[in-house]
Amino acid sequence: MVFEPPQRLVRALDETAPDGGVDWLGKLPGAAREAVALRGLSVERVQVPGGRSSLVVLVRTADGTPAVLKLAPARARPLSERAALAHWNGLGAVRLMEPSSPDGALLLERLHPDVSVRSLPEAKALLEAAATLRRLWVEPPAGDAAHAFETVAERTGRQAEAMRSGAAASPEVAPLVSAALAAREELLAAPPEHRLLHGTFRQSKVLSAERMPWLAVGPDPVVGEHAFDLARLVRDRVEDLVAQPSGAATTRRRVKRLAESLEVDRERLRGWTLFRAVESGVRARRVGRDRDAELLLEFAGWL
Incomplete structure (x- = not known):
C-alpha cells in the first residue's frame, strides 16, 4: 500500500516545521511500511483528513482485531503521548495495544474515527x-x-x-x-x-x-x-x-x-x-x- 500523507498533515508541517517536516514526510512511507511489517498488521486505509501532526492508519492485528497505527515526528512528542496513555491505562482515553514500541509508532485501540x-x-x-x-x-x-x-x-x-x-x-x-x-x-x-x-x-x-x-x-x-x-x-x-x-x-x-x-x-x-x-x-x-x-x-x- 502507498502511505500518502493527507494534505491537512502536509500543510500543517509546512506551516510549523518546513525543513524538518519535509524530511520527515519523505521518510514517512518507508517508516509506515516498516511499522506495519514489524507488527504483522493488515492495512485498511489511511485516515483522512486525519490530524495536523501525525499519520493515522486504520489497521487490523494478526488476529483480526481493529486497531490504529499512529506515526508522528519527534516534534509532536510521541514518547510523551505514549507515557500519558500508559498512565491513564484506558481511563477516559484511548488504550495502548502494545506495552512498548521499538520504532516510536503507537498502536492504539480502534475508536470510531469519524464520530x-x-x-x-x-x-x-x-x-x-x-x-x-x-x-x-x-x-x-x-x-x-x-x-x-x-x-x-x-x-x-x-x-x-x-x-x-x-x-x-x-x-x-x-x-x-x-x-x-x-x-x-x-x-x-x-x-x-x-x-x-x-x-x-x-x-x-x-x-x-x-x-x-x-x-x-x-x-x-x-x-x-x-x-x-x-x-x-x-x-x-x-x-x-x-x-x-x-x-x-x-x-x-x-x-x-x-x-x-x-x-x-x-x-x-x-x-x-x-x-x-x-x-x-x-x-x-x-x-x-x-x-x-x-x-x-x-x-x-x-x-
Whole structure:
C-alpha cells in the first residue's frame, strides 16, 4: 500500500516545521511500511483528513482485531503521548495495544474515527467533552516517569517568547499580548493543583468508542492545573461564537458554566482562556492563517 500523507498533515508541517517536516514526510512511507511489517498488521486505509501532526492508519492485528497505527515526528512528542496513555491505562482515553514500541509508532485501540462529540448539539457536546476531560485529571506518575512531561510553566514560557516576537512584528496585537502575558504571570504564581493534563483538549479530540461512549485521543500532555486544560475547550466552535450577535455574552456564560461544572476557579479559567486564545491567534497570524487569527483575537478580546 502507498502511505500518502493527507494534505491537512502536509500543510500543517509546512506551516510549523518546513525543513524538518519535509524530511520527515519523505521518510514517512518507508517508516509506515516498516511499522506495519514489524507488527504483522493488515492495512485498511489511511485516515483522512486525519490530524495536523501525525499519520493515522486504520489497521487490523494478526488476529483480526481493529486497531490504529499512529506515526508522528519527534516534534509532536510521541514518547510523551505514549507515557500519558500508559498512565491513564484506558481511563477516559484511548488504550495502548502494545506495552512498548521499538520504532516510536503507537498502536492504539480502534475508536470510531469519524464520530466526535462535535457531531452532537453544542450544549450536549460541551457536557460530554467536559465529563471525559475530568477523567484524565489524575496525579502524574512519580519518579523517572514524571520527566516525560513538560510543565505548564515550561510550555507557556516558550509560547510567551514567540508571542512577544509576534507583538513586535504586529503592534496592533500588542495590547492583547500584554494582557495575556500578565495573566500568565499571575496564574503561575500560585497554581492550585498539579495534575496530568491532556494538553490540547477540544471536542474533536473526543471520539465515540465501544467500551465507553466517548474517549479522548491525541494528547500533548502537560502537568499543571485543571484550568489550563479546560481553557482550550472554552473556545470550541469559535467560528460559530464570532458569527453570533451575542458571541461575547455566550462566551462569558460558557466560561461560567464550565468552571462551575468542573469545579474550576472562574477567573483562573478566564485567564488561561485569554492566554491560550492570544497565543493561538498570534501563531496563526505568523504562519499566514489570517482568518483563524482574526477569529481567535476577536474571541480573546471578549475575555
